[in-house]
Amino acid sequence: xxxxxxxxxxxxxxxxxxxELRCDPISGHTALYxxxxxxxxGLEFLIYFQGNSAPDKSGLPSDRFSAERTGESVSTLTIxxxxxxxxAVYLCASSLDRVTNREQFFGPGTRLTVL
Amino acid sequence: DQQVKQNSPxxxxxxxxxxxxxxxxxxxxxxxxxxxxxxxxxGPTFLISISSIKDKNEDGRFTVFLNKSAKHLSLHIVPSxxxxxxxxxxxxxxxxxxxYIFGTGTRLKVLA
Numbered sequence: 001x002x003x004x005x006x007x008x009x010x011x012x013x014x015x016x017x018x019x020e021l022r023c024d025p026i027s028g029h030t031a032l033y034x035x036x037x038x039x040x041x042g043l044e045f046l047i048y049f050q051g052n053s054a055p056d057k058s059g060l061p062s063d064r065f066s067a068e069r070t071g072e073s074v075s076t077l078t079i080x081x082x083x084x085x086x087x088a089v090y091l092c093a094s095s096l097d098r099v100t101n102r103e104q105f106f107g108p109g110t111r112l113t114v115l
Numbered sequence: 116d117q118q119v120k121q122n123s124p125x126x127x128x129x130x131x132x133x134x135x136x137x138x139x140x141x142x143x144x145x146x147x148x149x150x151x152x153x154x155x156x157x158g159p160t161f162l163i164s165i166s167s168i169k170d171k172n173e174d175g176r177f178t179v180f181l182n183k184s185a186k187h188l189s190l191h192i193v194p195s196x197x198x199x200x201x202x203x204x205x206x207x208x209x210x211x212x213x214x215y216i217f218g219t220g221t222r223l224k225v226l227a
Contacts, residue, residue, distance in 0.1 A: 004158070031213065035217075040219070041219055042117075042119070042121075042204065042217040042218050042219040042220060043159075043204065043206075043217040044217075045214055045215070045216075048213055048214070050213070056213075056214075059214075091158055091159070093158070095213075103149070103161045103164070104161070104215070105161070106151075106158030106159045106160065107158050108156065108157050108158050109157075109158055
């Protein structure tokens with residue numbers, strides 16, 4: 001399919017372990033977002049990539065969170081030393097261009113459970 | 116402090132009737148608004164949008180109304196269908212940025 005894909009779909013980990021979440025955006029989409037949705041809450045912006053520009057990391061909740069993106073392709077979100085409050089659905093979205101296309105296409109998300 | 120609020124966590128509507136989903140915001144500078152629909156175990160999908168220079172946008176059964184003086188946005192679905200049952204999120208954008216602020220969502224259930 002040509003949509004945004006994320007892996008794994010589910011991840012259960014123990015407190016203190018590191019996890020890595022992957023996002024494959026739609027081919028040709030220059031913008032990529034990571035969001036977090038905790039139970040009963042809205043989508044919380046984490047980080048934004050646009051082409052080769054420096055990413056906007058202003059939404060990352062702590063220095064345990066980091067993300068990378070190779071060019072305009074795959075992105076990985078890494079959470080180090082996971083805590084129980086990190087349990088959430090992590091959503092990735094891509095967009096053709098931040099100026100001309102305001103619509104974001106979301107992946108199915110990765111449900112992270114920290115025990 | 117939540118800048119985008121969806122005060123109704125859930126709504127039930129009979130099939131064929133109108134569904135009205137509401138969204139309130141606090142920042143009068145928001146310039147673009149979106150509605151997304153989300154089914155369980157799937158990512159949100161874009162539904163309809165409206166620019167702050169308009170007060171209405173219609174797409175088939177879906178119409179979004181914007182009342183800037185009241186800082187209020189609503190999504191009307193008519194007629195409602197059982198397949199419309201999902202969680203609906205509204206989102207708003209600060210001008211000149213790429214960040215959208217999402218509401219907490221309203222779960223719509225359309226009863227057959």
